Amino acid sequence: MATIRDVAKLAGVSVATVSRVLNQNGYVNKETEKRVKQAIEQLNYKPNEVARTLFKKTSRTIGLIVPDISNPFFPELVRAVEDVMNIYDYTVILCNSDEKGEKEKEYIDILKQRYVDGIILTTNQLTIGEVSKIDVPVVVLDRPLDHSLPSVIANNYEGARMATRHLYDIGCRRIAHIQGPLHVVNAVERFNGYRDEMKELGLWDEQLVFLGDYNLKLAKEVTLHALQTLSIDGIFAGNDVMAVGALKAAQQLDLDVPNDVAIIGYDNIPLSEMTTPELSTVSQPIYQMGAMAARLLVKKIEGQSIEQSQHKLPVQLIQRKSTMRE
């Protein structure tokens, strides 16, 4: 493999000159730069990335901390981050934190030891004080933390109002909500949207709210209980995974979806089109969110000015068979 010395020799310049060209610092005249670049190309010289890292304290690597890649919301998000980072020549270290603050802190330490150039966080176990101390560029994705940090989120509150209103519009009057984990901000925002819409419709009843924890099995259990003990004609589940649980509960009780009970989820993950009946849902632009966070992070790393650092993306109601009444 060619070394920096080979390049210098072929170009007829010093090693220091080649280094200046590579790192784009210090003066090098145009003609010399051209000769060095030709030599690099001719020899297929690849600079030692680790040495460059040490010199520049950069690794062309970023860290991406997600709660759990096997939660079906995250693969598409991770894919988008990796696609965009690949375009800008960064690699992505993936970390699963399981929503545990300790594990997040540990990963952040490890990532800093690897000199990552930036971190994308899809978490909210850390306080804003802890995140501010991270000391490399950070972008927050999916879960807002604080206005001082660049972030990309979708409009959870509005989406939840739309879903609730949609159930009302097709005739539902006893609309239950299956809620995500109470410590996850987007779950709370969706609950708030549901509650405010129900209040505005004059239908608010706190007995209609059940904790499903973004978990299919738990959502199925609480729905079975709810359908057997209360008269319910509509269910707004805080995510699609829980909506599948609700659907399974209704089917186990031989109820017709949507005519006995209509169901709508949230996220529009591929799963929502795979059930029978297919699930109505609120579509988050998942890929777009990941791609936008990645581009924001590149801009921050490269010191470019960021015109707008808080992005709240619109969501969209998708009506499918689970809310199409005859």
Place this chain on the structure above:
Amino acid sequence: MATIRDVAKLAGVSVATVSRVLNQNGYVNKETEKRVKQAIEQLNYKPNEVARTLFKKTSRTIGLIVPDISNPFFPELVRAVEDVMNIYDYTVILCNSDEKGEKEKEYIDILKQRYVDGIILTTNQLTIGEVSKIDVPVVVLDRPLDHSLPSVIANNYEGARMATRHLYDIGCRRIAHIQGPLHVVNAVERFNGYRDEMKELGLWDEQLVFLGDYNLKLAKEVTLHALQTLSIDGIFAGNDVMAVGALKAAQQLDLDVPNDVAIIGYDNIPLSEMTTPELSTVSQPIYQMGAMAARLLVKKIEGQSIEQSQHKLPVQLIQRKSTMRE
């Protein structure tokens, strides 16, 4: 932040001695080692990982190349690799190759420039010659390449025979197969298992084989076509995603699953339990496969002896409602 000099000063030794303790090479007496370790702990000293990388040509990072993390088979596999690597204090760089040989080669170059300690490949676009040249420890996961490389795969051929035989056992006689991509080894192995079982049963008919390319929509289309033009009473889909496509086609034609047409998939991804009826399938131990590949790679990196380097894990038939006839 504490430096190596601070540690040396506190322990009353030279920087070179601290370095020998850190890198565990050269002689250091027990008492001195103890003092150095106490100083490291007391100062909460974190060795500069990048400098260590340069010195030792190691980064405590591995590369994991998958076709596409948003394919529902891979999140659990990736999660398993990351969990095990985290235990051994390695981080994981995730790469999506889209089954493109060029992209795989490009990623391997990038990973080598980052001095990864090893690579896990879940791909077969590269030839064994190309993989042998990689020059860092490699473990092949899910897709066998060659007996000279450590690998973890599941027994695709046997699994396919079991699935086909199961459809026969519940009374199916015209059993179609929806096949995965022809260039993917596990898809070919599953086809071979189906074909050999059908031959043994005296039911082989090449007209009953359709290309679904591991794609839900294509699988749905070919199933619609097959159900409308041929008399078919059973379908073995080469993976669960295609089985969902087949199920949707049957439901669109108002056929009863399993009584008009029984359907079985392959993989046992979470999705297979989310449909109605739930899908029978052949269960691959996905998490176990990822974890085993990760442990094999750690052993290779650390130069430990590997007793067995070829692992073919058993699979299991899971019967659910899509093949439970009345």
